Amino acid sequence: MQDSLFCSSNLRRISSGFSPEGNNVQGASDKVFRATLTLIALSMVVLLCVMVMTLVVNSVPAFRATGFRFFSSTTWDPVFKQYGSLVFLVGTLLTSFIALALSIPFALSIALFLGEYYREGIFSSLLKSAIELLAGIPSVIYGMWALFVLVPLMRSLQLKIGVLPYGIGIMTASVVLGVMIIPYAASISSDVISMVPSDLKEAALSLGATRYEMIKKVVLPYSLSGIAAGTLLSLGRAIGETMAVTMVIGNSNIMPESIFSPANTMASIIANEFVEATDPLHIACLIKIGLLLMAVTLVINLSGTYIIKKMSVHR
Amino acid sequence: MKKMLRIILLCCSLWYAACALLSTPALASDKELLGAGATFPFPFYQKLFDTYFQTTGIKVNYQAIGSGGGIQQLKQKTVDFGGTDAFMTDKEISEAGAPIVHIPTCLGAVVITYNVPGNPQLRITPEVIADIFLGKITKWNDKRILDANPGVVLPDMNIDTIHRSDGSGTTAIFSDYLCKVSAEWKERVGEGKSLNWPCGLGAKGNPGVAGLIKQVPGSLGYVELLYALGNNMPCALVKNKSGVFVKPSIESVSLAADVTMPDDTRVSITNTAAPNGYPISGFTWLVVYKEQQYEGRTKPRVESLVKLLWWVIHEGQQFAAALDYAPLPQGAVAKAEALVKSITYAGQPVLQQ
Numbered sequence: 001m002q003d004s005l006f007c008s009s010n011l012r013r014i015s016s017g018f019s020p021e022g023n024n025v026q027g028a029s030d031k032v033f034r035a036t037l038t039l040i041a042l043s044m045v046v047l048l049c050v051m052v053m054t055l056v057v058n059s060v061p062a063f064r065a066t067g068f069r070f071f072s073s074t075t076w077d078p079v080f081k082q083y084g085s086l087v088f089l090v091g092t093l094l095t096s097f098i099a100l101a102l103s104i105p106f107a108l109s110i111a112l113f114l115g116e117y118y119r120e121g122i123f124s125s126l127l128k129s130a131i132e133l134l135a136g137i138p139s140v141i142y143g144m145w146a147l148f149v150l151v152p153l154m155r156s157l158q159l160k161i162g163v164l165p166y167g168i169g170i171m172t173a174s175v176v177l178g179v180m181i182i183p184y185a186a187s188i189s190s191d192v193i194s195m196v197p198s199d200l201k202e203a204a205l206s207l208g209a210t211r212y213e214m215i216k217k218v219v220l221p222y223s224l225s226g227i228a229a230g231t232l233l234s235l236g237r238a239i240g241e242t243m244a245v246t247m248v249i250g251n252s253n254i255m256p257e258s259i260f261s262p263a264n265t266m267a268s269i270i271a272n273e274f275v276e277a278t279d280p281l282h283i284a285c286l287i288k289i290g291l292l293l294m295a296v297t298l299v300i301n302l303s304g305t306y307i308i309k310k311m312s313v314h315r
Numbered sequence: 316m317k318k319m320l321r322i323i324l325l326c327c328s329l330w331y332a333a334c335a336l337l338s339t340p341a342l343a344s345d346k347e348l349l350g351a352g353a354t355f356p357f358p359f360y361q362k363l364f365d366t367y368f369q370t371t372g373i374k375v376n377y378q379a380i381g382s383g384g385g386i387q388q389l390k391q392k393t394v395d396f397g398g399t400d401a402f403m404t405d406k407e408i409s410e411a412g413a414p415i416v417h418i419p420t421c422l423g424a425v426v427i428t429y430n431v432p433g434n435p436q437l438r439i440t441p442e443v444i445a446d447i448f449l450g451k452i453t454k455w456n457d458k459r460i461l462d463a464n465p466g467v468v469l470p471d472m473n474i475d476t477i478h479r480s481d482g483s484g485t486t487a488i489f490s491d492y493l494c495k496v497s498a499e500w501k502e503r504v505g506e507g508k509s510l511n512w513p514c515g516l517g518a519k520g521n522p523g524v525a526g527l528i529k530q531v532p533g534s535l536g537y538v539e540l541l542y543a544l545g546n547n548m549p550c551a552l553v554k555n556k557s558g559v560f561v562k563p564s565i566e567s568v569s570l571a572a573d574v575t576m577p578d579d580t581r582v583s584i585t586n587t588a589a590p591n592g593y594p595i596s597g598f599t600w601l602v603v604y605k606e607q608q609y610e611g612r613t614k615p616r617v618e619s620l621v622k623l624l625w626w627v628i629h630e631g632q633q634f635a636a637a638l639d640y641a642p643l644p645q646g647a648v649a650k651a652e653a654l655v656k657s658i659t660y661a662g663q664p665v666l667q668q
Contacts, residue, residue: 077511078482079504151530166475166516167530251480251517262516268480272519276482276508278383278407 055291062284070288076253078273083285085292087255091263092296094170095245096238098259099177100231106178107185107234108227114186115193116215135183143247146176151248158260166250169262173249177241181234188230192223225307232304236297242267266293345616348623351378352385352398355423355484355539356599359640360398363631373619382484383508389415389602392610395620397602400484401508402581414605416654418624419580420631422641424540424568424596425489427551430528431455432470438463438560439551441586441594445497447535448476449504450514455533463554470533477527477536480517482508488597489537492585537595540568541639555594556586563593568641571596580650596641601627608661617658621665624655 062070066083073084110131118124147168154175155167196219204214220227242265250262251272266289277283350360357379364375377398380388385397390411400423408415427439443459446452452459455469479486487508494501504510516534518527521542528534528548540563543550552560561567571592576582586594601624607617628643628651635642643651656666 075511078509079507079511082511147526147530155531164473168516168527246480246519247523251519252515253511254514264480264517272481272517273509274482275381276383276484278386278508282509 052294055287055294059284059288059291061281062288065281066285066288070285071292074255076269078277078279078282081279081281083281085266085285085289087253088264088266088269088289089292089296091170091249091256092239092265092267092293094256094259094263095173095177095249095265096235098170098174099181099238100235102174102178103182103185103234104231106182107189107231110182110186111189111193111227112215112219115190116219119194131183131186134179135187139180139241139244140247142176142180143244146172146244146248150175163258163260166260166262168248168250169260170249170256171260173245173263173265174259176244176248177238180241180244181238184234184237185227185231188233189223189227192226192230193219195226196222225310229304229307232300232307236300236304239297239300240267240293242271246271266290266296345613345619346372347374347376348396348616348620349376349378349394350385350396350398350601351380351388351394352602353382353400353484353599354379355400356398356421356640358541359421359635359638362634362638363627366634367623367626367631371622373623375623381482383482386602389604395603395616396624398599399602400597400599401487402583402598402600403602411604413609415602416605416658417580417600417602418628418651418654419598419600419643419647420627421635421643422568422572422584422596422598423484423488424563424571424593424641425485425492425537426540426543426548426563426595427535427537427553428525428528428543428548429535429551430532430549431472432532434549435464435467435469436549437467437551438554440554441492441496444553445493445500447474448478448493448513448515449497449500450476463560472533475531475534476512476515477524477531477534478510478512478515478517479520479524479537481519483520484508484597484599485521485537485539486510488583488585489595491583491597492595495586540565540641544639553594555590555592556588557590559591561591561593563595565636565639565641567591567593568596569644572598572641572647573644574646576647576650578650578653580647580654598647603658605657606659606662607665608659614660617660617665621655621658624658625652625666628652628655 062083066073070083070085071089072086073082074086075082075084076087077083110127114124114127118127150172151167154172155165158165158167200218200222201214204218209217245265246268249264249268251264251268252262253264253269256263270286270290270293273282274286277286357377360377364377368374382399382401385394385399386403386407388394389397402417403411403415427444429437437460439460440463443452443463446459453474455472455474461467461469487506490500490504490506490510493504494506504513516527516531518524521538524536524538525542525546525548528536538548543563550563552562554560570589571587571594572584573589573592574584574587576584580598580600584596584598587596603620603624607620628648632642632648656664658665
């Protein structure tokens with residue numbers, strides 16, 4: 001916050017230095033430039049509105065035919081035109097939150113390591129670029145890796161604990177998703193952790209705290225809301241992830257019985273059925289799922305922003 | 316500042332120019348025909364249209380966007396022809412606003428493939444297929460499977476069924492077949508590109524199903540014939556209507572179409588009456604408007620379209636088998652000829668032969 005204030009006052013000083021000469025000409029072109037920028041920036045907002053409008057308008061037939069029962073029914077049957085989305089909602093939320101739970105220990109460890117222990121040096125930059133690379137891998141590659149490596153591992157685990165050994169299902173999808181979101185959660189969290197003021201940390205150390213105690217009592221409580229926000233934002237990514245999940249979740253439109261059961265997610269059902277859907281009601285119902293997915297993502301993102309806001313007030 | 320402004324203005328004008336260019340009608344050149352639709356025959360069409368371009372200089376641009384999309388684009392009159400694996404229903408044709416002609420181009424089939432220890436050559440009856448996918452037969456050593464396979468030893472292992480999770484013509488043919496052979500299937504699940512499967516796992520596309528079958532011991536699923544042949548997957552012999560266990564092959568699929576069919580060729584040939592035909596087979600079609608004078612289409616353009624269709628059902632057929640598609644049998648070619656001849660421009664037949 002302070003940094004940006006400093007920057008903008010600096011800029012103002014620079015621009016005021018230019019203004020005395022050719023004020024009028026500068027003013028005119030400035031206005032056009034400003035207007036162009038405003039237009040382009042506004043076009044993003046317009047785009048968002050148009051997208052939401054498209055979803056709403058195209059899902060009207062689905063609202064007419066299925067109403068709000070759509071959100072509570074568990075039957076998805078394109079042949080007999082019975083459409084309910086609860087199975088997909090449950091699948092999406094289950095995979096995303098299990099993925100989140102799996103990723104938090106890893107993300108937090110990496111964040112503490114990078115933000116507190118090794119801030120610079122070869123090892124830290126190596127780790128940082130590895131994480132960036134991990135974030136850049138296309139999701140279909142994650143899906144393939146999961147299918148060939150994770151599925152057999154998961155099957156042997158399932159055989160050991162005595163559930164049906166499919167190898168694919170909610171748990172497998174969650175593990176892939178977890179790995180996919182670690183880089184996001186880790187990089188946001190390490191930024192937050194490195195922002196903890198050093199006078200606070202020094203104070204703790206001077207009172208005789210060990211490094212572990214300092215992290216536990218000062219760093220973590222101070223950066224908790226920031227870490228939570230980062231995690232929530234990465235959850236937004238997990239919810240919309242399609243390809244990797246489709247490949248290993250089993251695409252079964254039946255309410256899952258356990259976290260090892262095959263299931264389906266909202267993004268995955270849309271990706272699977274939209275291309276070849278010909279019945280107008282089928283298309284409308286898929287679009288309605290898209291609307292629901294957007295709403296869920298919006299709620300997650302809004303709560304993330306809310307927590308970030310709370311964090312900055314805290315500071 | 317001015318420079319930047321100019322750049323921004325330039326970008327904007329380029330953007331609008333691009334938009335304007337893209338929105339002009341696509342049917343501009345008579346030397347290029349446009350088609351869109353089914354993905355299943357795409358490799359075959361690619362080969363066909365490539366050869367056709369080299370011999371005639373007429374370019375054919377076919378976008379494999381799926382059968383549903385192909386029909387949609389034909390209805391919106393943005394393409395010269397659509398491609399579909401499932402023939403258009405009477406309702407769909409009436410929605411299109413004008414009569415539509417279906418030209419069969421080749422045949423495909425759906426095979427039952429599996430992963431059991433040793434992968435023996437299995438024989439399977441229609442009732443057993445339906446009951447496995449309904450979740451009523453759950454073990455490989457079920458008496459009804461063993462009865463059809465004397466001498467084959469099968470383990471006491473769960474059968475995990477694998478189906479297509481994406482909407483697909485393959486699923487449509489497969490479920491159409493199951494509806495014909497199982498009353499319970501017809502009542503509980505029905506026929507379509509996407510189904511409410513009573514059990515099993517879904518995987519995306521033929522490669523997805525094939526991959527999952529390889530990964531899950533004890534699994535059984537269905538894939539396109541061409542995919543199974545290309546990947547040397549084990550295929551079950553399926554008992555047809557005449558009581559013969561038929562091995563899925565290009566020949567047995569062509570034979571399946573050797574039956575009396577309606578003049579418009581809109582027919583499902585699953586559970587065929589042909590004595591040596593493979594029972595889970597189906598046509599794939601190109602669909603065009605019967606009356607070609609619409610949206611300002613020129614006569615030369617229509618003529619090159621009709622010539623293309625004629626070429627596809629004659630010379631084009633020789634390329635099918637090499638790509639693992641089943642060519643049309645003689646009876647079907649004769650029907651298709653009559654259909655191509657029935658295409659008109661301003662009420663006059665386009666092809667005078």
